[in-house]
Amino acid sequence: MFEYSGVEDFQLISRTIDGNDNAFAELVKRHQHTVAKTVIGMLGPGADAEDVGQQVFIRFFRALEDFRGEAAVSTYLTRIAINLSLNELKRRKRTSQFFLKPPDNNRIEINMADTKDIESETDAEEMVNKALDSLEPKYRSVVVLRMIQGYSTKETAEMLKLPLGTVLSRLSRAQDKLKQILKPSIQ
Amino acid sequence: MSTKLRNLLNASFDRELTPEEDTGLSDALNDFAELQAEKNQLQRMRGLMKQFQPSFDSGFSQLVMDRIAEERKLKSSRAFVIAFQRIALPLLVAASLVLFVSALKSGDFSAESIIGICSLDMENLPQFLLFNY
Numbered sequence: 071m072f073e074y075s076g077v078e079d080f081q082l083i084s085r086t087i088d089g090n091d092n093a094f095a096e097l098v099k100r101h102q103h104t105v106a107k108t109v110i111g112m113l114g115p116g117a118d119a120e121d122v123g124q125q126v127f128i129r130f131f132r133a134l135e136d137f138r139g140e141a142a143v144s145t146y147l148t149r150i151a152i153n154l155s156l157n158e159l160k161r162r163k164r165t166s167q168f169f170l171k172p173p174d175n176n177r178i179e180i181n182m183a184d185t186k187d188i189e190s191e192t193d194a195e196e197m198v199n200k201a202l203d204s205l206e207p208k209y210r211s212v213v214v215l216r217m218i219q220g221y222s223t224k225e226t227a228e229m230l231k232l233p234l235g236t237v238l239s240r241l242s243r244a245q246d247k248l249k250q251i252l253k254p255s256i257q
Numbered sequence: 258m259s260t261k262l263r264n265l266l267n268a269s270f271d272r273e274l275t276p277e278e279d280t281g282l283s284d285a286l287n288d289f290a291e292l293q294a295e296k297n298q299l300q301r302m303r304g305l306m307k308q309f310q311p312s313f314d315s316g317f318s319q320l321v322m323d324r325i326a327e328e329r330k331l332k333s334s335r336a337f338v339i340a341f342q343r344i345a346l347p348l349l350v351a352a353s354l355v356l357f358v359s360a361l362k363s364g365d366f367s368a369e370s371i372i373g374i375c376s377l378d379m380e381n382l383p384q385f386l387l388f389n390y
Binding site for chain 2: 091094095098099102103105106107110111115119120123124127128131132194195197198199213216217218220223237238241242245246248249252253255256257
């Protein structure tokens with residue numbers, strides 16, 4: 071396996087276009103955690119998120135020759151991830167309406183009364199998963215981009231193609247709701 | 258504590274406050290312990306969100322690369338089909354034109370004149386193929 075630690079993303083892209091799949095494997099390795107934060111943040115852990123995560127990289131692979139480098143690769147991938155995740159949520163909603171039962175999206179149910187302190191990373195992840203699941207997709211997406219991925223409010227608005235005011239308003243409402251859900255852990 | 262102050266506190270995390278808003282909020286944080294406590298909660302909540310570091314299953318990147326390999330195969334076979342069509346179709350058109358022009362010149366559009374095979378009875382076909390080809 072070749073060592074690519076000193077190689078920039080755009081060089082890896084060139085090499086992939088030239089037929090070097092090891093270069094693309096390095097891109098996947100570098101950016102899968104970024105994609106995971108977005109996709110799992112939006113969909114919860116499970117097979118759906120794994121599949122959507124793979125589709126993010128497949129889409130990226132197909133679009134490599136059109137990639138101009140105007141945005142960082144991580145930002146480009148996050149945009150794809152958010153769009154595919156929102157599509158998946160719409161699909162789940164249609165499916166649940168058709169079958170008249172809520173979809174199993176693998177969010178973990180936690181009895182908040184039993185959980186006072188966050189003792190481990192797993193606890194934190196479970197808490198956040200539950201909290202995110204309580205949000206509608208339009209609030210979840212701004213929370214994932216702004217609070218989890220750390221994009222600025224302006225970058226979040228650009229990625230979601232929303233006015234800045236809308237993003238600020240959604241963040242404010244999401245924050246209030248998250249505070250309620252996570253109260254036992256943050257008091 | 259007013260809704261306006263609470264909204265300002267929320268907003269302070271996501272946008273730059275005007276100098277007046279900033280002063281107003283700072284004063285309110287000094288004056289109202291409840292507001293300061295809420296700010297601390299929001300900071301803890303945001304810290305918790307930043308701790309969210311999920312990951313895909315361990316075989317994730319291999320699954321992606323397997324799908325990439327499939328994509329490459331599909332791309333090559335599509336490229337082959339397109340290349341074949343680009344070469345074979347013009348050749349077919351050219352051959353058809355040559356045969357048509359030839360038939361036009363001879364004034365004879367029979368199968369014998371176009372492809373050079375005498376009229377055959379079907380029962381003579383096996384012998385014909387055996388002796389001629």
